[in-house]
Amino acid sequence: MNNDTIFLREIERGDLPTINAWRADKALVSLLGGAFRYVGPAIDNAWFDSYLGSRANNVRLAVCLASTRELVGVTYLLGIDWVNRCAEFSIQIGAESARGRGIGEAATRLTLDHAFDDLNLNRISLTVLASNARAIALYDKVGFRAEGLLREAVFKGGRYLDMVPMALLAADRR
Template sequence: MAELSDLYFLREISQKDVSVINGWRNDRTIVSSLGAPFRYIDVSIDERWVDNYYSNRSSMVRLSICDTKTDVAVGVVYLLNIDWVARNCEFAIMIGDVNHQGRGIGEYATRLAVQHAFNDLNLHRVYLTLLEENTRAFKLYAKVGFKKEGLLRHAVFKNGQYLNLIQMSLISGEICVE
């Protein structure tokens, strides 16, 4: 069986990813497992979103998780709100292509992104929030080495109800090697 590094790679998001990402962001099933509420997003909004990213790259890293054969994005992974003084950032990931979910790509991309944060950007702490009900994501983050820090009660409103978020973080040197 091929290694994930032979099948997938990370690269900075580009305008060619916009239509694919926009499709995921307009898919209720995909958005349902994320902390953000569902909203309809026109592709022109996402085009401006990517342009805005390129204007503000000093405080974030937005990467596409791509299939090596096609160079098409199957997901995204982000390091956001980089604080260069406290040396921390927020982590986010989405495997948008359902045909590539459940294959270990999320763990692979998470490991690459946090290694980039620690080894290349010299950050010290990576933090994230996830829906309390998203046990699959919780297990992935724990496997990589993220530790639960707390519970944010009724922190998001989705599908007509308030939901809890779990706060987790990973400190440089704590990443679990597989």
Template sequence: MFRLRELESRDIAEINSWRNDPELISHLGAPYRYINLRVDEEWFENYMSSRSRNVRCSIVDENDELYGLVSLTNIDQLNQCAELHLMIGDTVRRGKGAGTFAVREMIRHSFDDLNLHRIELECLAANETAAKLYEKCGFKKEGVKRGSVFKNGEYSDVCMYSILREEYMEVKGNE
């Protein structure tokens, strides 16, 4: 039902609309700010010139409708680790399994194709939906960064998660 494809320039206008949605951004660690389309076009161009350190994939359905974006960033070949980021677009497209599919596929790609050892991520402690998704996909909670981000006029906690290759292999072997 879903598939990943590399981020394309045609996706940028819709992603820009998501990044300008205060409700969506309230669930993410990033601060809300107004982002014009040119900034996101430059962000895309920067990605295209840094593909050895980043993997950005659009989450699409069988009709190539864009559901979200999943990324591996700051890929460190020496330490074999990277950071995972997930964003599902408008509220109508959330809760349909796209995020679970994308995270699982990116985990598989990280360990089976990119030969990574560790994937890490951060999510707002208040975002229980995201925490459940990550734990369902095999991530382990490592700790909490107390009061580390300023969101909606107050400081919020951020939870740190990771999954190691051997944990993925254990889950993969049990499927």
């Protein structure tokens, strides 16, 4: 999957040091729903092995620049439910130089194309920090709809934060 700026490919074991460096960036992790955790190479390798064993229900994609092939982010479709044709979406643009350039939108659109057009999914959901206006604006732009508010749903930085659940149906695509 690609466009003029980026292409997507499945993550590889060789991507783990870069992905781990992003996980170690507290400022970056502060924008995401998950908690900050120190993750060593052995844990990353076990995580990757687990992914290889669960590929039937999970898609983990590397976001790469078309011009240099540099890994700049990841997108995931997790917990694919083949009966109900749904999955959970997440994205991380880890390379600071790739942020604010439309790469996140392009990667999101390409991942959604894959989800709906190749995998025949019907519903893609996500949760986003209510304070992450930039991410919410991106998700709204590509067609996701807010479905409520999860009050004090995550503990980050010593306090509880709200999350916004959002979803996109195949019939609602823009």
